[in-house]
Amino acid sequence: MKNNVLIVGGGPAGLEASSQLQRLGYNVILIERSTALGGHLAKWDRLFPSGVSARETLKSLMGHIEGVKYFTDTEVQSINRLEKSYNVILSNGITVLADAVLMTTGFDLFKASRKEEYGYGIYNRVITNADLEAYFRNGSDPRIDNPKRIGFVHCVGSRDEKAGCRSCSKVCCATAVKQAMEMKQAFPDADVFCFYMDLRLFGRHYEDMYLSAQRDYGIRFIRGRVAEVAENADGSLQVKAEDTVASKPLKASLDLLVLMAGMRPSVSGRRVGDLLEMPVEEDGYFSVKEGIVSGQKSPHPGIFLAGAATGPKTLPDTLADARAAAVMIDQYLSDVFPEAKHYKNLVRELW
Amino acid sequence: MVDFGFGLVPSSRINLDLFDKERYEELASMEPDVRKCMSCGSCTAVCTAGKYSATSLREAIECIHNGQPDKALGMLKSCQFCGKCTMVCPRGINTRHLILSINKTYGEL
Numbered sequence: 160m161k162n163n164v165l166i167v168g169g170g171p172a173g174l175e176a177s178s179q180l181q182r183l184g185y186n187v188i189l190i191e192r193s194t195a196l197g198g199h200l201a202k203w204d205r206l207f208p209s210g211v212s213a214r215e216t217l218k219s220l221m222g223h224i225e226g227v228k229y230f231t232d233t234e235v236q237s238i239n240r241l242e243k244s245y246n247v248i249l250s251n252g253i254t255v256l257a258d259a260v261l262m263t264t265g266f267d268l269f270k271a272s273r274k275e276e277y278g279y280g281i282y283n284r285v286i287t288n289a290d291l292e293a294y295f296r297n298g299s300d301p302r303i304d305n306p307k308r309i310g311f312v313h314c315v316g317s318r319d320e321k322a323g324c325r326s327c328s329k330v331c332c333a334t335a336v337k338q339a340m341e342m343k344q345a346f347p348d349a350d351v352f353c354f355y356m357d358l359r360l361f362g363r364h365y366e367d368m369y370l371s372a373q374r375d376y377g378i379r380f381i382r383g384r385v386a387e388v389a390e391n392a393d394g395s396l397q398v399k400a401e402d403t404v405a406s407k408p409l410k411a412s413l414d415l416l417v418l419m420a421g422m423r424p425s426v427s428g429r430r431v432g433d434l435l436e437m438p439v440e441e442d443g444y445f446s447v448k449e450g451i452v453s454g455q456k457s458p459h460p461g462i463f464l465a466g467a468a469t470g471p472k473t474l475p476d477t478l479a480d481a482r483a484a485a486v487m488i489d490q491y492l493s494d495v496f497p498e499a500k501h502y503k504n505l506v507r508e509l510w
Numbered sequence: 511m512v513d514f515g516f517g518l519v520p521s522s523r524i525n526l527d528l529f530d531k532e533r534y535e536e537l538a539s540m541e542p543d544v545r546k547c548m549s550c551g552s553c554t555a556v557c558t559a560g561k562y563s564a565t566s567l568r569e570a571i572e573c574i575h576n577g578q579p580d581k582a583l584g585m586l587k588s589c590q591f592c593g594k595c596t597m598v599c600p601r602g603i604n605t606r607h608l609i610l611s612i613n614k615t616y617g618e619l
Contacts, residue, residue, distance in 0.1 A: 370601075379575060
């Protein structure tokens with residue numbers, strides 16, 4: 160008898176965990192709510208810090224899920240705890256007896272229109288980080304018409320208690336710096352301004368990226384949160400902020416404003432969590448069992464968590480979390496089902 | 511016109527539209543490291559002239575970006591070129607030379 164592992168969410172965490180568990184010999188069932196695997200990665204163009212292609216990155220993750228049964232357009236309809244396992248009914252009519260469940264339900268992007276003072280959805284030349292990635296992928300967006308002055312607003316829906324999002328989304332500073340450089344590559348004559356509160360990009364290569372943005376691309380970093388945006392008669396934008404380094408109010412006219420929408424807990428992930436009565440913390444992300452030392456275990460036996468389901472993470476964070484979850488699940492199943500036999504699927508892979 | 515004895519106070523607001531890009535590029539071609547400043551304030555903290563008069567390279571660079579080059583020159587006019595700021599700059603900017611270049615580029619204003 161092989162143990163079944165159900166993985167909820169087909170983004171990078173779900174894909175990586177599927178591949179690892181499949182190779183450990185488990186019977187992996189991966190479900191994804193939308194029509195395609197890949198999660199947010201499928202919508203992105205290039206990734207920080209080195210600018211590798213998101214398409215290629217996703218392709219390589221997908222290349223490792225051979226043998227995994229996956230269902231797209233599929234959600235969890237009901238889930239019940241049996242003695243040792245979970246009885247899960249899926250929206251496609253299939254019932255799965257899962258010996259372990261891994262929640263890789265990821266995140267939703269903050270709805271930038273909720274910050275009305277920035278005018279997303281009201282002013283034509285205000286776009287989001289996701290819109291800009293779509294532009295880089297598809298090469299066209301009527302709102303981006305050879306801009307000469309471009310602003311990036313960090314922390315939109317992050318570090319903002321009034322919007323109900325106190326936490327830092329971790330990836331937006333690095334994304335803003337990456338996108339600012341990409342805009343300079345696309346429009347070398349443009350002036351690019353980044354409005355930040357703190358620059359929170361740390362980790363290997365990120366400081367080099369920041370230095371390069373300043374030295375090689377001449378991007379101007381202004382410490383201060385954009386407070387309001389207004390539209391001029393010609394469609395250009397007036398932006399007000401305080402330069403908190405100079406302690407002076409500041410205004411600037413811009414042709415394009417990019418809002419760095421932050422990460423929010425996934426609504427559909429929470430729906431599945433509610434079926435299981437899984438506790439969430441004040442920030443809306445799922446609680447883990449014992450804090451920092453058991454990062455991938457939920458408080459319920461046999462239910463595991465990986466990726467942004469437990470808070471904002473970068474892609475490498477997410478992949479590492481997924482691999483860790485695979486090991487935790489392997490340990491758990493070996494303890495609970497000692498009679499089950501699993502033979503590793505050997506995949507000959509050149510180093 | 512009748513003089514009522516008071517005038518409009520000049521705005522203290524920064525207007526980024528007043529930034530002189532051409533002149534800044536002239537400075538940057540001479541002194542590319544000016545782009546590397548991250549406003550840490552080490553230069554200002556160790557400045558010997560700063561003890562007696564408002565002297566700050568960090569603030570001068572800010573003023574240039576914010577379209578206030580005359581203010582930037584004022585921030586540097588008491589500099590004695592002792593070079594202490596060069597020793598503490600974490601980004602390795604030759605700050606002493608940068609001050610000379612700023613004076614040269616914006617000096618004839």
